[in-house]
Amino acid sequence: MATKTLILGIVFISVNFNLILCKKEIYEGTSFPKKYFLAETLVPTSEDLESYLLSTKKIVNAISLYPNLTDPNRALGVFYMKSILRRTILENGKKLNDSHIAQIKEIIKEGERILGYYFHYLLGKPWTKPFRRVIELFRDDTVQVESISNFTRNRLAKWLVNPKTVNSFAKQFDEITLSKEKYASLVQSVHKDAYVVSIDTSDNCMSMIVYNRIYFDKYERLCTADKSCADILYKSPSVAYSLSHRLLNLIMPRQIRRCYMRSKAADDKLIEALCASMYRETVYLARRGYFYRDLFLEHIALCGLVGFREFFRHHWFRKIISWVDSDGCIQENMNFEHLRTKLSLEKAKTEKKKDKIKQGFREMFHENCSYHQMALSLMVLAHGVRYAAEFIP
Structure with missing residues (x-):
């Protein structure tokens, strides 16, 4: 009986010790940097608004140079960009000056031209393709404009x-x-x-x-x-x-x-x-060090649609603007792309597959424009325009 009691006691101690260990392993965010816990209190200025508009115009003009190359990703970025900008006028049009209104309307008009061209291109595409059905959602942004969350x-x-x-x-x-x-x-x-x-x-x-x-x-x-x-x-x-x-x-x-x-x-x-x-x-x-720009932009672009002010950080928007060159292009961090290519090569099972991966990286290396990031940047910078307009006195 004593032996049985001793065994049960050992088991009990062991179970509770494991529970204590498991409890210690639960991470409760204690290392998350305190400066990022709350939304930034820094208020954007009219100069910020101008710089966001300028960079947005550069990118949309770069995309509009090759409307025949529009794909679902670019269409999505353009759709959300013009929806956010339309919401900006709806909310704060009375506070914006004539120049701001004119610039925003010009960008929206160019966005509609790009989407119009793409819709025409899609006329002959089969409805069975998922991307064809997704793009159909972008024909009318009336509900989208009104549904974008408040800050x-x-x-x-x-x-x-x-x-x-x-x-x-x-x-x-x-x-x-x-x-x-x-x-x-x-x-x-x-x-x-x-x-x-x-x-x-x-x-x-x-x-x-x-x-x-x-x-x-x-x-x-x-x-x-x-x-x-x-x-x-x-x-x-x-x-x-x-x-x-x-x-x-x-x-x-x-x-x-x-x-x-x-x-x-x-x-x-x-x-x-x-x-x-x-x-x-x-x-x-x-x-x-912003070593992977694409996901950095994608997270801000999407969570901005539901109004989380934590994502509206002044130095983040300034960093994104610094990536836009004079032609309106953004390029991914090549070191990270090289790393991804290396990982893909390690997993490739045939020489033919490896050659295809290498060729893809070479083409990317010589391409100044990363259109997926440019499409995401249109959304992010449109968020910046809307956010700055919110604080214009």
């Missing part, structure tokens, strides 16, 4: 200290101990379905949104969608593009069709959690 402060802090994070890298992000090589491998893994939402899955789920009616009232209803899409969007883990594409699949039906994937409250909660994780990544990328 809100300090809604993400509670998630930054929540141990229930959407991936296991929060502590490494906050302590900036996650290597660039590891982050590059995470970026690549999203394309290989290692995380929940791959690019292909995201595109397919977005294409389902078109089957919802357009409602012009503000009453939200359940989306008509493949149930598997809602299930996928509510799963973890997620990192990098898997994060941003989960968010995109939640806010597009909300803002373009006024419907929710599970319930309004549940979607709101998940949107906050996703943007908190995207904010954590954005801060990490900024603190590590």
